[in-house]
Amino acid sequence: MATLDLAVDQAALFECLLRLGDNTLVLGHRVSEWCGHSPVLEEDIALANTALDLIGQTQLWLGLAGEVEGKGRTADNLAYLRDAAAFRNLLLVERPNGDFGQTLMRQFLFDAWHFEMLTALTRSADKRVAEIAAKALKEVAYHLERSSDLVIRLGDGTAESHRRMQRALDDLWSYTGEMFVTDDADKAMAEAGIMPDPASLRGPWEARIRDVLAEATLAVPTGTYVHKGGRKGVHTEHLGFILADMQFLQRAYPGATW
């Protein structure tokens, strides 16, 4: 089944698949924390549906990661039985939900990146990667449309909604740079034509967010400091709490099913 291409660094491929799957897993979990708590019913449903898409994509990415690793680990094993240091998600997606504005701004900054990343991945030399990306991209186009629309409406809304959106943007800005950092695993994937060099996504991402933020009357922060580490397994304290919640059942009752 697995098409093992010896020319491709399988360890780097595994690492980069974990990054994709862990981003969607952690953000999916974060977003699902809103279920039953949103400001309005429609948003509650929208957030739950977005979370569901992200968790579905996680099953595909982590499923493939387990296949590439070749040690018999399933998507569930990877999600439920790894400790924080083995997670490869961006620090951005583990940021606490904060208020609705912060959740939305985090979603928008991520969606804009996710959209560019998946678009590039649809051209992957690895057919399995390209197939998952093509599937996920259709869903993420809706996520991006929704989060852009809401960022514009709330940014260009009341004085209070504007203030909160600007604060959310200012708070999250230093976590966006990590999306564009390139390391050895990324280089290996880019050279093999399997994944894009993350740095190449910055231009299109920035063009899009500047466009939306201008329409939302929000000021793009000028800070250049970048919080990073998540993609190497160095996380903020928040991830541990997410995992404690998410992994409890499988840790306490190994192999539990229903």
Added chain:
Amino acid sequence: MTAIAKPSITEIRQWLSEVPDPEIPVISLTDLGIIRDVTWDDETLVVTVTPTYSGCPATSIINLDIEAALRQRGIDRLRLERSLSPPWTTDWISPEGRDKLRNYGIAPPIDGTAADGRMRERARQLADGSNLAVACPRCGSHLTEKVSQFGSTPCKASYRCRECLEPFDYFKCI
């Protein structure tokens, strides 16, 4: 077993067309366009299914339903395969399926209106093409408005008719 002729693919497709979608039972799995292939691999029947949305919780139920329906017809050697590519699109929903959705109160998808990440151009496209307006499945009015892009299941959006004032689901294009 060898003495009994294998049922034809047409016959099997007919059986599958009687299996309802677990979330929207008025429409069948074949109407939905998710049965991508039905073929015999020697003595084993292989049914290839594509998921609608990657996180759709109905996916595993659909597989169970297919298995149950075919086993009931005496197919005991069965293999279900998942196909991701080409990804499912609402364009594959059959004309009969669209009628069934409308009669059930769900506005069927308007092809070619899937989100594609080009927000401004798309907003203009949707605003300019008045023929793209989603018709109310109850009164047929085109005076409708989107309440939320997401509805009761991942595949639907919430709409409201401004004429008869009824809220309704729109099976959104993907």
